[in-house]
Amino acid sequence: MKLIERILAKDNVREALNRVVANKGVAGIDGMKVEDLRVYMNENWPGIKQSILERSYKPAPVRRVEIPKPDGGVRKLGIPTVVDRTIQQGIVQILTPIFEEEFQEKKLSFPDLLDYAWQGAAEIQRGGISHRAGVGMLSKSAIPCQNGMFSAWCGIHVAG
Secondary structure (H helix, E strand, O other): OOHHHHHHOHHHHHHHHHHHHHHOOOOOOOOOOHHHHHHHHHHHHHHHHHHHHOOOOOOOOOEEEEEEOOOOOEEEEEEOOHHHHHHHHHHHHHHHHHHHHHHHHHOOOHHHHHHHHHHHHHHHHHOOOHHHHOOOEEOHHHOOOHHHOOOHHHHEEOOO
16 A cells, blocks of 8 residues: 555544544634534545645645743744644654654664655655655755744655
8 A cells, every 4th residue: 555545544534633633722724623623524535635646735824823932032833724734643643653663773863863854855756765655755945844843744745
C-alpha cells in the first residue's frame, strides 16, 4: 500500500478525527467548531480526499492569535482549521512511526535532525524513497514554518 493510501485510509482518518475532537481546541479561520467536524467530514470527506489525491487540496490560512507572555510581550500562534488539523493528524499518525525509529537510533540533536531531514528530502526528490513509500516532494521553502518549528504539514506534500 502506498503511503498516501495509508494516510487517507478510512481507519486512519477516523482515528485522526477522533483525536482532533478529543483535543477540542478553537476554530480556525473558517470558524468551524470541533463539535461540527464529524458531520462536516462525513458529508465532505470524499471530495477532500479526491482533491488531496489530485494534488489540488490547499490548506486554509491559519488564524493568527497572540497569547500574552507572563514576562511581557506576546507569543504568536497560528490555529489551523479543524479540517486541516484532522488531515495533519492523519499524516502524523502514519509518518511518526516510520521516522521515529530512525531518529531514536541516531539520537540526533535538533540541528542534526534538520540536516538529516534535508538529506532525506534530497533522497525523496531523487526518487529513492518515493518508489518504496509513496512520498512526493519536500519543500524546503515551507520549513521552518510557524515559530521556526518543523511541521509535517508545513513541509511535506504527500503524493501518490
